[in-house]
Amino acid sequence: MLGLEVKDIHSQYGANKVLNGVSLSVEDGKFLTLLGPSGCGKTTLLRVVAGFNQPTKGEVYIKGERVDLDPPYKRDVGLVFQNYALFPHMTIFNNVAYGLRLRKLGKSEISDRVREALELVRLSGYEDRLPKQLSGGEQQRIAMARALVIRPRILLLDEPLSNLDLKLRQHLRLEIKSIQSKTGLTTLYVTHDQTEALVMSDQVAVLNKGVIQQIGSPTHIYEYPANRFVADFVGEGNVFEGKFSQDGTFTTEDGLSIQVSEGRTANVERGVLYVRPEKISITKTAKNVNSFPGRIRVIVYEGPTVRYLISLTPSREILAVEQITELASLRNEGDDVYVSWSPDGSAVVAS
Amino acid sequence: MNYLIRRNFPLIVVALIAIVLFGMFFLAPMFFLLRTSFWKYAPNAVGARGFMIPAFTFENFQRALTGTYLDYVILTLRVGVVSTVAAVVLSYPVAYWIARWQGHTRLKRFLLITLIASFLVGSMARVFAWYSMLTGQGFINSLLSILGFQRFRFIGTELAIEICQVQYLISVATLSLVSPLKNLDPKFEEASKSLGAEEVRTFLNVTLPLSLPGIVAASLLCFAITVSAYVTPLVLGAGGILMVSNLVTVAFLQVSNYPLGAAFAVILLVASFVSMYVLEKALLSRVRT
Numbered sequence A: 001m002l003g004l005e006v007k008d009i010h011s012q013y014g015a016n017k018v019l020n021g022v023s024l025s026v027e028d029g030k031f032l033t034l035l036g037p038s039g040c041g042k043t044t045l046l047r048v049v050a051g052f053n054q055p056t057k058g059e060v061y062i063k064g065e066r067v068d069l070d071p072p073y074k075r076d077v078g079l080v081f082q083n084y085a086l087f088p089h090m091t092i093f094n095n096v097a098y099g100l101r102l103r104k105l106g107k108s109e110i111s112d113r114v115r116e117a118l119e120l121v122r123l124s125g126y127e128d129r130l131p132k133q134l135s136g137g138e139q140q141r142i143a144m145a146r147a148l149v150i151r152p153r154i155l156l157l158d159e160p161l162s163n164l165d166l167k168l169r170q171h172l173r174l175e176i177k178s179i180q181s182k183t184g185l186t187t188l189y190v191t192h193d194q195t196e197a198l199v200m201s202d203q204v205a206v207l208n209k210g211v212i213q214q215i216g217s218p219t220h221i222y223e224y225p226a227n228r229f230v231a232d233f234v235g236e237g238n239v240f241e242g243k244f245s246q247d248g249t250f251t252t253e254d255g256l257s258i259q260v261s262e263g264r265t266a267n268v269e270r271g272v273l274y275v276r277p278e279k280i281s282i283t284k285t286a287k288n289v290n291s292f293p294g295r296i297r298v299i300v301y302e303g304p305t306v307r308y309l310i311s312l313t314p315s316r317e318i319l320a321v322e323q324i325t326e327l328a329s330l331r332n333e334g335d336d337v338y339v340s341w342s343p344d345g346s347a348v349v350a351s
Numbered sequence B: 001m002n003y004l005i006r007r008n009f010p011l012i013v014v015a016l017i018a019i020v021l022f023g024m025f026f027l028a029p030m031f032f033l034l035r036t037s038f039w040k041y042a043p044n045a046v047g048a049r050g051f052m053i054p055a056f057t058f059e060n061f062q063r064a065l066t067g068t069y070l071d072y073v074i075l076t077l078r079v080g081v082v083s084t085v086a087a088v089v090l091s092y093p094v095a096y097w098i099a100r101w102q103g104h105t106r107l108k109r110f111l112l113i114t115l116i117a118s119f120l121v122g123s124m125a126r127v128f129a130w131y132s133m134l135t136g137q138g139f140i141n142s143l144l145s146i147l148g149f150q151r152f153r154f155i156g157t158e159l160a161i162e163i164c165q166v167q168y169l170i171s172v173a174t175l176s177l178v179s180p181l182k183n184l185d186p187k188f189e190e191a192s193k194s195l196g197a198e199e200v201r202t203f204l205n206v207t208l209p210l211s212l213p214g215i216v217a218a219s220l221l222c223f224a225i226t227v228s229a230y231v232t233p234l235v236l237g238a239g240g241i242l243m244v245s246n247l248v249t250v251a252f253l254q255v256s257n258y259p260l261g262a263a264f265a266v267i268l269l270v271a272s273f274v275s276m277y278v279l280e281k282a283l284l285s286r287v288r289t
Helices: A042-050 A092-102 A107-120 A136-148 A166-183 A194-200 A218-223 A228-233 B002-007 B009-037 B059-064 B067-100 B105-120 B123-134 B139-146 B158-183 B186-194 B199-210 B212-227 B231-236 B244-254 B258-287
Strands: A002-013 A016-027 A031-035 A057-062 A077-080 A154-158 A186-191 A203-208 A211-216 A238-245 A249-252 A257-259 A270-275 A281-283 A291-301 A305-313 A316-323 A336-340 A346-350
Touching: A002 A042, A002 A186, A016 A042, A016 A057, A016 A186, A016 A203, A016 A211, A031 A042, A031 A194, A042 A057, A042 A077, A042 A154, A042 A186, A077 A136, A077 B186, A092 A107, A092 A136, A107 A136, A107 A166, A136 A166, A154 A166, A166 A194, A186 A194, A194 A218, A203 A218, A203 A228, A211 A218, A211 A228, A228 A270, A228 A346, A249 A270, A281 A316, A305 A336, B002 B009, B009 B258, B059 B067, B059 B258, B067 B105, B067 B158, B067 B212, B067 B244, B067 B258, B105 B158, B123 B139, B123 B158, B123 B231, B158 B212, B158 B231, B186 B199, B199 B212, B212 B258, B231 B244, B244 B258
Parallel strands: A031 A186, A031 A203, A077 A154, A154 A186
Antiparallel strands: A002 A016, A002 A057, A203 A211, A238 A249, A238 A270, A249 A257, A270 A346, A281 A336, A291 A305, A291 A336, A305 A316
């Protein structure tokens, strides 16, 4: 069964088309992330599902039931906002109990379920505090508890980690993911952070200018970008423009000839080839395939990894990232090296 | 030390100017008023300055808070409370509509301009306009008689004062409620709705409590304006009704009893401070973020 399905959603403010025929579906219990730059329409789509934006056209189904004509309070969705939106005038207990009271549950059931929900987000004992007494990360977990306690049909998260600092973000990513798999809730997650999308999701939908560019698993999105936008937006890449011929050779405009595996190419004649920096290996001697001489120009030491900017030709520089397994293996500026990658290490998309 | 002074010199100058102005035009008059209110009224004493002698006494407050004077003080507070409540209750929906409803931009702008215009009309013009509307043959009474009601003697009643005050206060309250309602993050209401609360419940559970600080601020403004009303009771009270401001004037200008006048003024001030404190304690301790 599908947990969530949206069909051909159009949304428009005046002349501004925010969503232009978006369709997607999420299998029951799966985690789908809407990934895209700001203004791509991802939040609008989430708000259409929640019922706060009326689409100009299109349908929304939650667990097979059509909901796009229902008001938000009848949709039974759990919603978590970027700025938490905990009710500042209510204690944590009352915040979490809010949805349960509206469902007219008995006193003891309410307190049992609130306790369970707080245990789930590991904030037991916070019942009597006010939201302002909690840190940002704690507030966000309470917001999760408040959304989950009503046992919604789906969970919607709108950039929930964007206001938090990096360490906390990394921690909460895993926590949200684990809560999601524990509860088995169909989840729609909105973010502009590609790492978040890759780390947490079962499926990622990359959105730009109100149109879905690609839907797929994180690996698929990263390894087989469907077009230039996806390749640029997700991860880093060295970009070569050129021609592709059917024998699997990509010839760049500055004359490099690159072998590309089958299945790594779009069916195009002119295209753009992407090589991820971590797929590039640096060696003293040439390898058999896709090996090009160059000189190390800039070294950026990042702790676990090091980034090399290597000039291949006067007009072409290539970025490579290496793990630092031994400090002795660090290279020096000005070293003459070969950069190479396997035919499986690059992808060609339409330009 | 020298270095600190030099570095912060502009700041120190600005602060000094502020302190001097505040002291001269606020603290000093306040101090003299307070001191006068505790001095002894002495119309015939030899060597008295302005019919009073600097001897500490509670006499003035005793007089101000007994008998007819007390009635006037209570009336003032009552008119203050009634007008404030009526004005805020009537203004809130209007402000809510202006601040939180989509669309109708032109109508909203027109309404805001009307409110500002009505706020800026001089008190004399407003009071006499109401006087002519509320007299026996005035617009309101004609309307009442057309509708089959008895004509009513408005002039000289509390009601007349309250009607005129409320009309003015609606502009004050609406204008001061619009911006706190506008600044209220709609995410709170959306969170409430997503949890299952329909519009009315969301309003009562979330919007209203979160707009309390704005309501309190508007109420205090309305209350302070009303209890210090002068022209309105003078004209619409038609001599039958006096409010504390009128008593202050009488005490200072007609009977030259400065200590009593000062005592009335202090009572007004204390009433305003107390109402501020009570509202703050009763309503806001939780909501403030």
